[in-house]
Amino acid sequence: MKRVIAIILMMVMVLGIVGCNNSENNAAQGTEGGNEAATEGRFLRIATDVALPAMDQHVATDGLSFDVITATIEGLYMTAADGSLYPAIAESHEMSNDGMTYTFKIRKGVQWNNGDTVTANDFVFSWKRLVDPEVASDYSFIAEVAGIKNASTILAGEADKSELGVTAEDDDTLVIELERPVPYFLSLTAFPTFFPLNEKFVTEKGADFGQTPEDLLACGPYKMIEWNKGYGFKLVKNTDYYDAEAVKADGLEYRVIKDSQTAALKFDSDEIDVVKLSSELVDNYKENEAYQQIDASYVWYIAPNNNDEIFSNVNARKALQHAVNKDNIVDNILNDGSTVANFIVPTSLATGPDGKDFRETSKNDYSVYDLEMAKEAWETAKSELGISEASIEIVFDDADTVKKMAEFIQAELETNLEGLTVSLKAQPKKNRLDLMRTGEYQVGLTRWGPDYADPLTYLELFLTGGANNYPNFENETYDALTISSSTTLAGEPEARWEAMKEAEDLLLAQEAAIAPLYQAGYSYLINTKVSGIEPHAIGVPFIYKNVQIAE
């Protein structure tokens, strides 16, 4: 009798395993919707180290989500491989003389893949949703950055979202009113938060919008047909796309692989075409012909609190700038494609009226590693402050790489600057941000990423009283230069470019407000047969519209 029960239990276990197996098979196919036919053809196979967080452009905040959303929806204008803008959903635009009104003509014949036409109202609905407090979009601030009329008051809770300065004069005409001229406004329309949304569809779906492929609509080069959460997802070429002829790839296939070794092995076995390398693996693959270094645009810097006793002294700050060997950080601690930054406006961020990158025509050695300069500055600082020794505390995020960087900086400063002792304080990121925001810190390690393709996105950080002005930098001339670049000089590209260069020079050379460390970068392995992947340092990290895979 007992034996029978034991055998039955064992059979139940086995059946359970088999049963789960079957239900899982069905589950995998259930979310597909016509998978069999669609997986014919050569897909670009991409490995990602995180699961896809969101397909709703007003909820997403990370690079991967933006990549995939941009593969399925387009904006009024889009960014080309060289960083220039081209009309996409918009056919053309006109800007008023005072630069405060934009009129966009919507391209005819652009469809959502449910047959509905893309109209100007899709933009009105989407932009109002961006600032809707019920949606609480993390990126709602970008409406303010874009200078859209009433965005600030709506975000402050003092006006209703219906008062946003966007109107659809008719199905093909979109009118935007700004509160001030914004030189980089057009480039912002290429950012996913400003992409259109089909009002009827989104309202119908309610809270389900963006959760599965059936809850999404596409009007871009690809559409999502399968999403196995935590495992991977598939996009297939969208035959309804208005520029479908330009799309050569059959689709994109993403696989979530969190372990970097496994991902690299999959690349070696030709199961994956695109994979990001972790710093441990970079050395193994540096000589590989598939290796590519790609610039990102986060800039990490040391932020001394300019209100602090010691760091209110400009020479103390200058000492910080020149005392740390940043090559060591980039080559040994990071070793992931990041590059040394002796400036604050990153490379590949913005092109000037002269057609050249901001960094190409500026000085690039503001915080160059120079022990002589550092020691001299430090000695001067000490005598000016009337001290012979000092002890400071550096606050930073409690993440592995940041910790190693902090420890290295501690060692460099203590070795190179006589009489200085450095203590370290690791904090969870949120706490670190709070401390720096309220000024309750002495020295902090922090970073900034751009919101739009213009040097102002970094320079505006350090305006007097700015919310993210952690170093508490205060300088009237700097404020004047920076503010004029977005107001009075808005219509004079050459003059404002010069003003911004002057501002950076003042910030870093004269006042040494911060000590830049490095510009983030990534190391990728990309199958040599693949061409046409367009990385961007600002905005959407990767655009896949023009991908081609050779036989």
Add this chain to the structure above:
Amino acid sequence: MIKYIGRRLLISAVTLFVIMTILFLLLQFLPGSPFNDEKLSDMQIELLNEKYGLNEPKSTQYALFLKNIITKGDFGVSYTIEKNAEVSTMIQARFPISIRLGLQALAFGSIIGVVLASIAALKRNSIWDTATTIFAVIGISIPSYVFALGLVYFLGYKLTKATGMAIFPLTYDIYDPVRSSILPTVALAMFVIATVARFMRTELVEVLGSDYILLAEAKGLSASKVIFRHSIRNALIPVVTILGPLTVSLMTGSLVIERVFGIPGIGDLLVTAISVNDLNVIIAVAFFYSLFYIAMQLFIDILYGIIDPRIRVAKGGK
């Protein structure tokens, strides 16, 4: 027996309730937050807190928390991993694969372990015995990450390159779940095999030395009958005891295995949730782990009753 099970179920329910409360309290004190971006203004963070009900007094949050779980099985939504997705949906999608992998590893591991132990016990102090011991020590000592990666590299990558045929898929493949779960199962089962083999061998040796076995052999019973009809059942009880801790090791082992093989399971979900402070997901997964463990304990107790009549009688059964 029924009374016994009934009592155990009640105790399990209370245990779960206590676990949930402790979890809730602990998470309130967790430093950091899911809303971490430097671009988020204070105003924006307030809005987010409002939206997710994080501004209510703790007691209200707690009451709502319990109510939602007990009446609707609703653990809230994810803040970071899958923004605004229902956590219960996320778990429903992921836990079948983890459970299946765990049970496969347990079944596979136990059977191999018992077999190895039997060989070792029957031929004690011989080459087989030593070999089993060595195998067991290695199995317990090698970190599962190293072993898993080794399997991927040698059996997945190198073997495929050498033979030109993909015998073992490198990572978990959702369209080929059976074949691609072989390597993960083996990796996960290593610890089980080693522990079961070691434990069982000791028990078996003791059992084989007892009087009734001597009588059976004297009666002329064949070796296999000796093992199967008498020895194993008696040696199984202590092994069933360690099934509990074994289950725990499977749950924690799965964290690593799932990462290496790219399996969208619940272990991987937990690790990710903790590192990004996705509070609702952490609570939900911890709840499921607790539930699973408690269920296993209950199962083990029932198993005791079946295997050993003495226990059944002691607990007031027939």
